[in-house]
Amino acid sequence: MTDAKAVIAARAAGELRDGQIINLGIGLPTLIANYVADDIDVVIQTENGAIGVGPRPQHGCEDRDRANAGNQPISLIPGGSYFDSATSFGMIRGGHVDSTFLGTLQVDEEGNIANWIVPGKMLAGMGGAMDLVTGAKIVHIVTEHVAKDGTSKLMKRCTFPLTGAKECDVIITERAVFRRSPDKGFVLAEVARGYTLDDIAACTEMSYTVADDLKLDAFGGEA
């Protein structure tokens, strides 16, 4: 397992708890569903209006009226159902979704998230991300640790327009896991195989402290 995205998705799946309701953002976060442990049952909500999202339907069974927010065909597990957008965001904003996993452009030491617009580039829009980071009980940012130009995506202060202020609870990269506590800010909890504490310090712009029970070789890399 050497692909960074696969490492991140697999580690993110380890955050899941039995019985949780989760929402997975488009792209990398969607991959998390592939790594859910056998003894864990989670229920996946998609903000365009379905809950209990199951595997991709068998070839030939795709249906224009059954898709997720990324327009990929879906099936429902037993107990799943469909609803309208106002109800969907009532669930999300109302704290009925336990956990969301979102990719990002930037995240900073205050927990600010910037993942919807790069100034000067083509506008896509925030979609449901602002509602998700505001409403979900636990907000996980899942992202590669550094940008393509080598700079840290975990910054002192986001420079792009924010998606949410002080909303990020957990950051999961292919190199480390950080958890934010109300008094101490982000705390480095885990370092992936193949990285040292110094490696993480060198590629992380934001301030953080190191957990007393820090786990080294915690995930990823060659087992």
Add this chain to the structure above:
Amino acid sequence: MTDAKAVIAARAAGELRDGQIINLGIGLPTLIANYVADDIDVVIQTENGAIGVGPRPQHGCEDRDRANAGNQPISLIPGGSYFDSATSFGMIRGGHVDSTFLGTLQVDEEGNIANWIVPGKMLAGMGGAMDLVTGAKIVHIVTEHVAKDGTSKLMKRCTFPLTGAKECDVIITERAVFRRSPDKGFVLAEVARGYTLDDIAACTEMSYTVADDLKLDAFGGEA
């Protein structure tokens, strides 16, 4: 036809226009459904969560899960359906109900309505009346012209707490019909059989003007 309530209900039914959505208050207004003309189709909404209210079901077919806001058993006409309270008041407040007919304790020359509480007497509550007078496009007050003590229910100024301010559009009693215009206030449009202009003046406390095309012997009494 000498019973005042029957006269009022029959005259009120004459206000209905084909295709209208209407809501009928509990008590006297409910009787209006019995007088709808054959060539008029109206759709009745009840605020507890049904539309297309039809006749009382046949004896033995009453059902605890199918009733109106007055707890009377209902049936639905084809096209009718059920919904929740938030949706129901979305319809009402949102102006999707064309016309409501409500009884009252008092109504005054400004169009103020007081129909939910008599100070010092047992409290019942406003139910959905405040929403109905605010949201329905046309608000009809259907009421006996005078109270049991002989005083006019059509007052200069309501003395009981209001249900709605300046919301009444039409007043229908067993003696007369008044319509409120934005500039002239209430205008006497019709006088029932058996009453003269002087009779109406004598039993009406609120100010009003008389329509140019006033109809005398317009309804009620012995035909």
Add this chain to the structure above:
Amino acid sequence: MPKNKVINVEDAMSHVKSGMSIAVGGFIGQGDPLTLIDCLKTMDVSDLTIYENDGGYGDRGTVELVRQEKVKRIVASHVGTTPEIGNAMNEGRLEVVPTPQGTLAEMMRCGGAGLGGFLTPTGIGTIAEEGKQIVELNGRRFILVEALRVDVALIRAHSGDTWGNLVYRGTSRNFNVVAATCADYVIAEVEDLYTLGELDTNSIHTCGIFVDAVVRSNSGYCVLREEGLDD
């Protein structure tokens, strides 16, 4: 597989403690959660605040909790169908806060949907304005009503599955839908219980995401059904 939330009524209702706020579904008997109310009658709780359209019908419904002096305050649109509530109020044993029906429904929905409040034209120029902030937008005046969050919700559905997906029947849907969304702990009694996947995915009225415990309705409701209705 989504969690099985079916438990017995006593275990579910043990979440109700003295001093709590409770949203109750139903409309003068249509869809009232009578199994849950019957259980509450046997419990040693007091000082409850009830948010409900009404107090029930005749001597059946939350009015029974008022008679037992378990309730200190009821926020409702109408209590005229339960004379005992008016008596309790007049004797100073109960506070009643009359609230327009649409406003009460929207308070519950708003709290359930994570909104802080809403602007309604209902009640402008009446005592419903009292103590409320008024906001003027585009020349119209609105009452700012705060969203409602409560400790527990008690609701009733016709059909349900083990995860708490619910389908109501006829006019018994009413306040049950919004009450289900605005509480920290939501208990639903259901007449007909189905295994997962039996209910139509396209026709669920309350999603199981909102529900914490599913309880089977007992015969209490059926007895009421046989009583028939007044006219």
Add this chain to the structure above:
Amino acid sequence: MPKNKVINVEDAMSHVKSGMSIAVGGFIGQGDPLTLIDCLKTMDVSDLTIYENDGGYGDRGTVELVRQEKVKRIVASHVGTTPEIGNAMNEGRLEVVPTPQGTLAEMMRCGGAGLGGFLTPTGIGTIAEEGKQIVELNGRRFILVEALRVDVALIRAHSGDTWGNLVYRGTSRNFNVVAATCADYVIAEVEDLYTLGELDTNSIHTCGIFVDAVVRSNSGYCVLREEGLDD
């Protein structure tokens, strides 16, 4: 009997005039009212303001009206699935107002429900605050968002009856439900049309009270269905 609202698409769409505001249902192709959009493409209208979650998918949807320069402004949560909209914006031919998805849905619902506005925590601390009134309640800050009313709504349902009762299918329900409530004139295209009384009274998603015209979907939607979906 409730009114028969089934008319042909041209008569229904003749209510759309230059300069109007239009709410459009659908979500990147799921439930987009393509029959109505196809008709609009043939009409001589301009300066439209569109409220919709997105601009469609690829080159199909309201993006087609943007290409024709009929649209001056689109209020949406996401336009990333229709590059042509980004191009039009960058070239100054179109104004795009990005709006959080939940806020946009609630704006439509609020306008349809006769409310003046609502307080949302979504977007606090972001540019979504800009130009908006902030209301503090119980120590929390909320954005006051005004309700949306528009001239026309264009929506699509799977099944409908002649009065305009609608049933959606799967995730094609989305914004169609709220868009149906907030317009002066609501046009619904339906794939399957039923006579009154054929749809389940307990499972209607949009009540006919909200709908002004019912139009049969043409094959346009089916063509899209055959195209399959991207991954």
